[in-house]
Each structure stands twice: as C-alpha cells, then as structure tokens.
Amino acid sequence: AQKVTQAQTEISVVEKEDVTLDCVYETRDTTYYLFWYKQPPSGELVFLIRRNSFDEQNEISGRYSWNFQKSTSSFNFTITASQVVDSAVYFCALLTQGGSEKLVFGKGTKLTVNP
Amino acid sequence: DGGITQSPKYLFRKEGQNVTLSCEQNLNHDAMYWYRQDPGQGLRLIYYSQIVNDFQKGDIAEGYSVSREKKESFPLTVTSAQKNPTAFYLCASSMRGEKLTGTEAFFGQGTRLTVV
Numbered sequence: 001a002q003k004v005t006q007a008q009t010e011i012s013v014v015e016k017e018d019v020t021l022d023c024v025y026e027t028r029d030t031t032y033y034l035f036w037y038k039q040p041p042s043g044e045l046v047f048l049i050r051r052n053s054f055d056e057q058n059e060i061s062g063r064y065s066w067n068f069q070k071s072t073s074s075f076n077f078t079i080t081a082s083q084v085v086d087s088a089v090y091f092c093a094l095l096t097q098g099g100s101e102k103l104v105f106g107k108g109t110k111l112t113v114n115p
Numbered sequence: 116d117g118g119i120t121q122s123p124k125y126l127f128r129k130e131g132q133n134v135t136l137s138c139e140q141n142l143n144h145d146a147m148y149w150y151r152q153d154p155g156q157g158l159r160l161i162y163y164s165q166i167v168n169d170f171q172k173g174d175i176a177e178g179y180s181v182s183r184e185k186k187e188s189f190p191l192t193v194t195s196a197q198k199n200p201t202a203f204y205l206c207a208s209s210m211r212g213e214k215l216t217g218t219e220a221f222f223g224q225g226t227r228l229t230v231v
Contacts, residue, residue: 006157035220043203045222091158095209095220102173103148103209103220107157 002027004094006106013082014114021077021109023092034068034075035093051075082113118142121206121223128230136191136226138206145210147189151175152203164189193228200230
C-alpha cells in the first residue's frame with residue numbers, strides 16, 4: 001500500500017532561519033512520482049516540484065531545495081532564509097504508476113515564519 | 116488555458132439534501148481524484164478514476180458517489196448518508212506517465228461546502 005508520512009505537524013521559525021520539512025514514503029512500485037505542494041491560507045494547492053523514482057538528483061530552485069533519497073524513502077524539502085510569505089501548509093504526495101495508480105498525500109506540515 | 120475547474124467555490128446546502136460538486140479538466144488527463152480536507156487536516160482521498168467509466172473508492176468513500184462518463188468530467192455527489200459533509204473539497208487530475216516521463220497532478224481551486 002502507498003503511504004506518505006509527514007511527521008512534523010507544525011513548525012515555527014523566525015524569518016531568515018533555514019527550515020527542513022520531512023517526508024517519508026512507502027510504496028512497492030518501482031515507478032512513482034513524488035510531489036511537494038504549498039497550500040496558503042486561501043486554500044488552493046500550489047505545485048512546487050515533481051520528482052520521478054528514476055531521478056535521485058537533488059534540486060535547487062531559489063531558496064527551495066529538495067533532497068530525494070531512495071535508500072531511506074525520503075523526499076525532504078528545505079527552505080533557506082525563510083520569509084513570512086513562506087508561511088503555509090506544505091504537503092508531500094506520492095503518485096504511483098503501477099497496478100494501482102493513486103495519488104496519496106501526507107497530512108501536511110504547517111509552517112509559520114515569524115518576523 | 117488548460118486547467119481544472121471546480122464549481123462553485125462556495126456551496127451551502129441544507130442537511131439531508133444531496134449535492135453535486137463539479138470538476139472539469141481540459142488537460143487530457145486520464146486520472147482524476149477527489150479529496151476532502153477538514154480544518155487543520157491533510158487531504159483524504161474520497162474517490163479516484165484512472166479511465167472513463169471506471170473509478171475506485173479511496174479511504175473515505177462512504178456517503179459519496181462519483182461518475183466518470185467523460186474523460187473531462189468527474190462530478191462528486193455528497194449524499195445525505197455522509198454524516199459530516201461540511202469540508203473543503205479538492206479535485207485533481209494527472210496523466211499516466213511512461214517511465215522517465217514527468218507527470219504532474221493539477222488541482223482545482225476547491226469547493227467549500229457548508230451544510231446547515
């Protein structure tokens with residue numbers, strides 16, 4: 001069965017601090033995709049990144065970086081020099097492409113960046 | 116522009132009434148999903164569909180029904196059997212990707228359903 005675990009329910013940091021959001025996934029499929037989404041207070045989900053299971057390269061996009069490690073089934077997300085606008089709920093998600101294709105989400109991590 | 120449209124954004128219904136939430140996509144995506152989100156909670160999968168005329172129950176399907184008569188459309192009906200229907204509902208769609216081909220899930224803007 002597919003499962004995504006985001007162990008951190010809430011994180012609070014002060015502006016300019018670095019923060020890492022953890023994501024651990026479970027799947028028996030060899031082909032799958034991992035995502036991070038941001039949900040601001042308005043409610044819509046904003047796509048941040050997609051990674052497929054065959055590409056373990058880490059990625060950096062501005063202040064955001066992602067560390068994908070298949071050996072530990074983790075796909076962690078780091079925000080460098082956090083800003084107040086980063087305050088949101090962040091979801092990690094897993095889309096499998098095997099026999100049972102399903103998009104499942106972690107429970108989300110609420111990040112609060114204080115000025 | 117391609118995307119997913121959910122309507123309406125806000126919906127009010129009286130207890131005991133069925134209500135249908137609309138989800139339309141013009142991305143030519145094969146798979147579509149419905150999620151429910153309660154305040155301060157994550158997204159829980161209600162139903163999903165990988166192809167037309169086929170759909171599967173998610174983790175919390177009781178009290179809900181769906182149909183997939185067209186590739187573009189995946190309406191969700193919240194029936195009177197759903198004990199706690201007030202929530203934020205999100206629809207998503209994705210493409211079935213071949214190996215090494217990216218696939219991305221796109222989301223609608225959500226429908227906030229309030230049952231009074």
